[in-house]
Amino acid sequence: MSDAITFTIDGKTVRGKPGQTIMEAADEAGIYIPRLCYLSHLAAHGSCRVCTVQVNGRPQTACTQPIAEGMTVENDTEALRQVRRDIVEMLFVEGNHYCMFCEASGNCELQALAYRLGITAPKYPYMFPSRDVDASHPDIFIDRNRCVLCGRCVSASRDLDGKTVFEFVGRGPDKRIAVNAEARLSDTELDITDQAVEVCPVGAILKKRVGYTVPIGQRKFDHTPIGSDIEARAAQAEEN
Amino acid sequence: MSTKQTLKRVVIDPVTRVEGHGKVSLLLDDKNVVRQARMHIVEFRGFERFILGRPYWEVPVTVQRLCGICPVSHHLAAAKAMDLIVGADTLPPTAEKMRRLMHYGQMLQSHALHFFHLVSPDLLFGFDADPAIRNVIGVARKFPDLAVQGVMLRKYGQEIIKATAGKKIHGTGAIPGGINKNLSVAERDAFLKDVDRMMDWSRGALKVAKDYTVEHLETLAPFGSFDSNHLSLIREDGAMDLYHGNLRAINAGGDTIFDQVDYQDYTDYIAEEVRPWSYMKFPFIKSLGPENGWYRVGPLARVNTCDFIDTPEAEAARQEFMALTGNKPNNITMAYHWARMIELLHSMEKIVALLNDPDLQGTDLVAKGDRREEAVGLIEAPRGTLFHHYKVNADDQVVMCNLIVSTTNNNEPMNRAVAGVARDYLSGNEVTEPLLNHIEVAIRAYDPCLSCATHAMGRMPLVVELFGADGALLDRRVKE
Numbered sequence: 001m002s003d004a005i006t007f008t009i010d011g012k013t014v015r016g017k018p019g020q021t022i023m024e025a026a027d028e029a030g031i032y033i034p035r036l037c038y039l040s041h042l043a044a045h046g047s048c049r050v051c052t053v054q055v056n057g058r059p060q061t062a063c064t065q066p067i068a069e070g071m072t073v074e075n076d077t078e079a080l081r082q083v084r085r086d087i088v089e090m091l092f093v094e095g096n097h098y099c100m101f102c103e104a105s106g107n108c109e110l111q112a113l114a115y116r117l118g119i120t121a122p123k124y125p126y127m128f129p130s131r132d133v134d135a136s137h138p139d140i141f142i143d144r145n146r147c148v149l150c151g152r153c154v155s156a157s158r159d160l161d162g163k164t165v166f167e168f169v170g171r172g173p174d175k176r177i178a179v180n181a182e183a184r185l186s187d188t189e190l191d192i193t194d195q196a197v198e199v200c201p202v203g204a205i206l207k208k209r210v211g212y213t214v215p216i217g218q219r220k221f222d223h224t225p226i227g228s229d230i231e232a233r234a235a236q237a238e239e240n
Numbered sequence: 241m242s243t244k245q246t247l248k249r250v251v252i253d254p255v256t257r258v259e260g261h262g263k264v265s266l267l268l269d270d271k272n273v274v275r276q277a278r279m280h281i282v283e284f285r286g287f288e289r290f291i292l293g294r295p296y297w298e299v300p301v302t303v304q305r306l307c308g309i310c311p312v313s314h315h316l317a318a319a320k321a322m323d324l325i326v327g328a329d330t331l332p333p334t335a336e337k338m339r340r341l342m343h344y345g346q347m348l349q350s351h352a353l354h355f356f357h358l359v360s361p362d363l364l365f366g367f368d369a370d371p372a373i374r375n376v377i378g379v380a381r382k383f384p385d386l387a388v389q390g391v392m393l394r395k396y397g398q399e400i401i402k403a404t405a406g407k408k409i410h411g412t413g414a415i416p417g418g419i420n421k422n423l424s425v426a427e428r429d430a431f432l433k434d435v436d437r438m439m440d441w442s443r444g445a446l447k448v449a450k451d452y453t454v455e456h457l458e459t460l461a462p463f464g465s466f467d468s469n470h471l472s473l474i475r476e477d478g479a480m481d482l483y484h485g486n487l488r489a490i491n492a493g494g495d496t497i498f499d500q501v502d503y504q505d506y507t508d509y510i511a512e513e514v515r516p517w518s519y520m521k522f523p524f525i526k527s528l529g530p531e532n533g534w535y536r537v538g539p540l541a542r543v544n545t546c547d548f549i550d551t552p553e554a555e556a557a558r559q560e561f562m563a564l565t566g567n568k569p570n571n572i573t574m575a576y577h578w579a580r581m582i583e584l585l586h587s588m589e590k591i592v593a594l595l596n597d598p599d600l601q602g603t604d605l606v607a608k609g610d611r612r613e614e615a616v617g618l619i620e621a622p623r624g625t626l627f628h629h630y631k632v633n634a635d636d637q638v639v640m641c642n643l644i645v646s647t648t649n650n651n652e653p654m655n656r657a658v659a660g661v662a663r664d665y666l667s668g669n670e671v672t673e674p675l676l677n678h679i680e681v682a683i684r685a686y687d688p689c690l691s692c693a694t695h696a697m698g699r700m701p702l703v704v705e706l707f708g709a710d711g712a713l714l715d716r717r718v719k720e
Contacts, residue, residue, distance in 0.1 A: 100303040100410065133293060136633035141295055207328075208636055211297045213606075215404025215413065215421040 009053075009072035017041075022062040023051060023075055030234025032227035033075050034084050034113060037150035038063040039199060043159060045151045047093075050084050059083075088113050089122040094173075096131060096145035097202075100168065103211030104203030106219030110148060111202075112226035127173075134179070136186035139208050140197055147177055147204040157196035160231060165190045177204075247306050264679060265517075266662050276665060278517055279651070279661035279683070288641045296322055296632045297416050299641075303628070304410055306645070309353065311410050312346035312401055313621030313646075316483070317628040319414035321617030325632050327609025328417035335418035340483050341594045342413060343619070347587040348442075349397025350622035351539075351580050354444055354667065354687045356390020359577055363452045363548075365621070367677050370670060386448075389441040393584075396431075396438050400591065403427045418606035428595055435592050442581075442588040443519065446557055449581040453574065456566075458572040462664075464682035467492035467571050469525060470534035470544045473620050478547030478709070481587065482557075482620040489525055489535060494569045497525060503519030503618040506627060522651050523644055534652035537624025538686065539579035544569040551593070554586035573657050576685045607628035614640075622648045623687050647688045657682040662691035 004015045009022075009031050021044065026033050037048035046064040053062045054074035062075075065174030074080065091110060099105050131144040149168070154177070165188045169178040177178040180185035190196065197205055216222065253309070267276040287303055294302065300318040304311035317338055323331065331339075361374040364383060372378075380387040398408040403423060405411025413419055438465060469492065473485035487506065489497040501509055512521040513530045524533030549555040562579060564570065570579075592599065616627040624646035631640035647654075647684075661682040665675045 091611055101298065101305060103301070104300060133637075135293075135295065135637045141636070208295065209416075211295070212301060212412040212415050213420050216411060
């Protein structure tokens with residue numbers, strides 16, 4: 001195609017379309033770039049920095065950087081893997097993440113990323129922040145101990161549900177997800193069928209009373225690491 | 241305290257080959273006679289507090305982290321309470337039977353661990369044998385067949401837990417109102433393949449425990465023994481039931497204290513006393529008061545309280561066991577081991593029956609009903625009756641939690657056993673190796689679960705300090 005943009009990721013030639021980001025083109029080509037805040041059907045946020053790649057030698061977030069002809073992208077290098085490990089480790093110590101009894105365990109993208117990146121234990125000291133829970137909604141439970149401030153719920157509520165239930169408040173270590181009500185989640189318009197409830201990558205926004213109903217061995221990441229679905233597209237991409 | 245001036249204190253810390261850490265103080269009077277034994281439980285777990293505010297469906301998975309040896313007990317006791325919270329008064333047969341299978345698998349692995357790894361060194365080499373030999377490695381060298389049987393029986397139990405709970409340790413199988421999986425035909429067939437061997441080994445373990453007790457009865461009968469009440473769950477027809485039933489308590493002579501009590505009302509019958517020197521409470525039967533109301537739980541109590549066992553080989557073994565004491569309750573502390581192996585065989589018989597039950601392949605896994613705000617879940621854990629009591633608010637958060645764990649029920653009996661043994665084996669101001677060993681043997685009979693740690697190697701250091709009546713250190717002995 002005449003309007004194809006050709007560039008390389010880790011030396012491999014990738015063809016994308018004008019207007020695509022590196023992430024979108026890589027996904028189509030079956031190349032997995034680790035990510036946390038990014039979801040293909042939400043506006044790219046660029047906040048978690050897990051998808052950091054080297055573009056012509058400079059660090060960029062793959063989810064926000066448009067592709068350009070002849071661009072050289074480095075993705076799966078030891079230096080970048082180390083950057084990603086550090087970011088994920090910091091997310092772990094900044095919150096209260098107890099995978100061993102968390103109901104999101106096995107389906108959690110943060111946990112799955114840690115496994116994929118080879119993190120066995122964080123090297124940074126745990127911060128043990130005091131975070132609150134909000135159990136007021138009849139169908140939905142918020143556990144801020146596990147929130148990684150990815151912003152997916154903010155975007156989904158605003159752009160997909162048209163409700164603006166969630167928003168960030170505070171700065172730095174005090175930053176948190178607030179709800180659009182005087183005090184409690186039950187005072188918002190949030191509904192169990194909203195996209196904002198579906199997109200949480202961790203166990204921070206949960207549907208009530210369904211935890212642990214999927215047995216160990218049948219959970220999302222029990223048998224294949226995160227990103228396997230994207231990598232499975234590589235063979236198909238080759239054929240095209 | 242007036243006793244301060246006249247008592248000496250001997251400290252044994254920590255106790256080896258017990259799950260977790262323990263410390264023993266012996267309070268002596270000025271004639272060097274043991275007046276009182278105090279078993280200190282130093283770990284503070286805090287689950288009753290930090291579970292508050294958490295959603296109720298998380299509780300069965302969270303509280304099992306109390307222990308790494310019998311987490312299934314906590315998992316199931318909490319799940320049983322949460323069944324009632326979600327209004328599931330009766331579980332679908334598949335759910336109840338899967339949970340029972342999980343529980344019998346746990347009984348098998350926990351009892352096998354205790355008997356083969358922790359107790360057998362004492363029985364096979366004698367209480368006074370050199371600790372360098374008297375451990376599980378020594379057993380593996382001298383009695384390799386027995387050691388392998390212990391490992392394989394435990395593995396079998398652990399595999400059953402994995403097939404029912406999802407993981408060998410800290411699984412997620414039991415959920416409020418039911419279970420999250422059934423047993424596949426492939427899983428079932430893999431277990432059925434080995435049942436004959438496991439039955440044989442269970443029979444063999446029972447024989448070792450029985451023969452040892454009968455042969456050494458003269459020494460064992462008075463060893464740390466005393467009359468006590470006994471408490472356990474019991475099925476409605478009086479059969480032993482390790483998973484579910486009502487409460488029965490009997491006294492040392494076998495008279496009923498209470499029977500078929502719905503455990504939802506346990507606070508009407510059981511209270512807990514706090515003593516200033518221990519984190520662990522002292523439960524007692526209310527009608528008898530703290531002085532006389534303490535009781536024993538666990539294998540010995542269960543075999544004593546039940547009218548019969550509903551599996552043939554374990555029932556035959558029970559009759560033999562009860563005949564030893566003229567069909568009156570057996571109050572011999574060291575008989576715990578024999579009773580425990582009767583339960584091991586019973587659990588294996590139950591596993592065989594369940595594996596042949598097509599209900600385990602059913603697909604109706606969860607029941608629901610009208611929500612409740614408060615519920616109690618009880619189970620007979622390997623170490624005895626386990627109480628879980630919760631209140632849950634309208635937002636699904638736990639607002640009250642009370643746990644009486646098996647070892648807590650045996651708190652007073654363990655202190656009595658230690659005091660009795662110490663009285664017989666301590667003389668003068670010297671803490672001897674045999675004294676330490678004998679105290680440990682008495683404690684170990686109760687298979688106490690002092691925390692979540694595992695020390696199967698039996699290589700923990702032992703520190704003994706002897707204090708004079710004036711508080712001065714008279715003797716100190718350290719075992720590496």
